[in-house]
Amino acid sequence: MIIKGRKIPLIILYKEALLRRITQNSPYRPKIKEDLLKYWSGYHGECMVDRHLSTIDTKNFYILNDLHIPIGDTSFQIDSLLIFKSLALIIEVKNISGSLSIGGEFNQFSRTTNVGITMGFTNPVSQAKRYTHHLKQWLKDKGYFELPVEFLVVFTNPAAVLTGLQNSNRLEDHIIKVEDLIKKITDIQMTFSKSFLDDRETKQLVKKLLKAHVDFPIITKTEETIFTGVQCVTFMNFGMERKKASWYCSECNSYDKNVHEKAIFDYFLLVKPTINNSPARAFLHLSSPKITHILLTSMNLVSLGKNKAKHYITPFHAL
Structure with missing residues (x-):
């Protein structure tokens, strides 16, 4: 059952509004466009995961998307959280193309493009592990001491090639392509078959997670001059x-x-x-x-x- 649906991230709406209301020759425009491509790519990847999840019977678990929970002096944001009676499953979504490598001596995540350019990114496994730690801590604070927390890193781009998981301590159990998501969830359910929550406790946990959620803030400050006025959708001028x-x-x-x-x-x-x-x-x-x-x-x-x-x-x- 989908309890918290997914909406277009506010940061996308903010960036698009910014593009509408700054000058065409603004030095900030290229970076804003680059950011927008990244945010839209991430959102489309998350929607692809949603479509796969929608094909299975969700009566036995709850889905909470875009969950942002403060804990102490920090916070953590989960792309999708699945709550079963037997466990909580974190899904971290990445929509990245190219030849992807995770692990190695320095536990890095890198992408090599089809023209041979290699770039480093934040390791999504390290991200998911950190979210797992925070969620476990949050659950213990709320009295859910026994509920296991697992994670999956799901790659959604069909042009992504996972080339290596060197020295990654069986991370292959946590890293999948989106087409394998349903089977993986089924396998996880079979592995974690012991229920730690009953129906009432599961619903209470979901309610507490929703109550703990706070919307992720955006920075609405810019050094650029913002055009005021009503914009014509045809000529894009602000003189209506x-x-x-x-x-x-x-x-x-x-x-x-x-x-x-x-x-x-x-x-x-x-x-x-x-x-x-x-x-x-x-x-x-x-x-x-x-x-x-x-x-x-x-x-x-x-x-x-x-x-x-x-x-x-x-x-x-x-x-």
Whole structure:
């Protein structure tokens, strides 16, 4: 049963909003685009794992995706966590192509491309081991002393070739391609057949994990100037004007009733997770508090306060 679904990571929405509202010749643009490719690749890999998991009977376990749990002065983030009565299974997803090598004398993870370029990455096995340690500690703090915690590192890119697991202490038991995921989960269930939790305790654990989850924060600070205004989706300029209860672009002579919503969402992502009438007027290039109020109210955002103290809260799944 999927208890916590997967959403497009907020960092992707943030980076895309940033690209929309900085200059075309910004020195930050190439790095933002590079980051976006990486984040989208990771998200697509995680969705591929989700599709495989959806093909099996999930009545006997619970799935929690994108789980971010603080513990002490640190935190850990799990791509997918499967909770069985007999164990907790961490799935770390990597969507990387090329010839991949894990282990060796220095326990490294490297990729060699088809043109012979070798690059080093953070070792996903070391990551998963660290998350396993943190989750075990969290479970003990909550009274779940006996529940085993295992991990899998799942490679989803069909162009990935696992070339070696040198000196890796049987890490091959933890590293698989996504097409082997279902069989591996079945094997793990057979290995860990003893139940440590009953139905009620399993549901309680899932509820505690959901309660412990906090949305992963993003940094909404940039040295680059952010364009304000309402952007035309055709000409991509920020000069749309409020006219005839709609938004008018003089460049393409078109109208759009709801394009201000995208601008307000950009504000939430790039400026601040809350907004009230005054900054909304400034960002949308409006002069009328009444029209601004009507537009904000029409978006059905969660609001707090009344009259001049009224402000609206971001609808995104993380603040």
